[in-house]
Amino acid sequence: MEVKIARTAGFCWGVRRTVDKVMEVADQRPGAVVTLGPIIHNPQAVARFEVETAQARGLEVVDGTCPYVKYPQAMAQRLSREGYHVVIVGDANHAEIKGVVSYAEGPCTVVKPGGPIPEIQAKKVAVIAQTTCIGADFERVVGALAVRHKEVRAVNTICNDTEERQADARALAREVDAVVVVGGKNSANTRHLAEICRAIQPLTWHVETEAELQAAWFAGCRTVGISAGASTPDWVVEGVADWLGRR
């Protein structure tokens, strides 16, 4: 089969940066290197106390948090200090949002994308977004709050990677006979990519590695597209591409 890999498949800028940092630390520092949870979905802010404990014990702490993920944390802190009620458009159960919430030093409300917008008693409201928030969801919440409150300050903390990756996956799904989306079954962004591709090309498969692939899935297919989540390493994507290229 001819294999087409989406331009933006695999590691986003921030993930690559963090993984490189861990590799560098492991190469240069003597002794054990430990990450606080899986490095990619690491809720840096939530783990702050653990980090502090580690520092108190004299351990060296390397902060690998993506700057795009740190930005809404800094904004939550700054805007709540300036007297704004902080509204975060995102998933309250996601580690990233737990981190952002932990930085707010005043009232803070998490609004689920597509969900109801609760009544908030505040004159000044600041709105920030999960880095993976879809633009339309942020737009809806900011607009609705702008007519309810005296002042709304919206800081666009969305990372373009998600939308670009989804746009690329959508374009790819339109031009192939089947799609393979590579990435963790527990990765929300990978699952979302698979949903997007499946809506266009019903012959879409979500796998973690090539070990799951079955030749029968691709009967009659001449071209197959590959997309991958932001936390999927290149070597996993390449393993899948090799397997498909040999069919």
Added chain:
Amino acid sequence: MEVKIARTAGFCWGVRRTVDKVMEVADQRPGAVVTLGPIIHNPQAVARFEVETAQARGLEVVDGTCPYVKYPQAMAQRLSREGYHVVIVGDANHAEIKGVVSYAEGPCTVVKPGGPIPEIQAKKVAVIAQTTCIGADFERVVGALAVRHKEVRAVNTICNDTEERQADARALAREVDAVVVVGGKNSANTRHLAEICRAIQPLTWHVETEAELQAAWFAGCRTVGISAGASTPDWVVEGVADWLGRR
């Protein structure tokens, strides 16, 4: 006919305040009292230079601008000083907006409600509204800009009077056999009220005074509703109500 007058027909808070002020000045000050244009649609900011000339000549100047109209002017000045590109949702040809624009000390764009939102080259955008702007129009512009720019600061400068007045007119139009909307033919808010009522009750008439009313218009009507623009004096509304009550 039974005559029902909309709760919010006639002078809004700001117009009443300004008209009272002129009356007070006329009563207390010796000599001539002159207004800079019709006191109600007076573009205070645009006339600033004329005011300054008047002051230089030793004339006493009384500022009767509605505080709700002054507020977006002050915001345009403050936010442009803070480095925001100022966006005003409103009618660029309206005196109020000409006034607000004159206070911006940096780049400023007027976006027509319902119209296209031009591309703006700016990281920080502040959005304010014409006091008579409809909430949904402000919501749309703020939302759209929030995803385009790094920071959007929306200050809700909408005066509730317009929406309350329109909601009352809408409710009234639903329960009567005909509607009379009283106010200047050149008054945008009165014309808009007439449009709203006509969409619900086709038997809607827009008049400036009872002199225009014709008995034939109300043949077979048992109830008639009255709505009036924010700049329509009570005595004009009462003249219309008296005429209709005698039919």
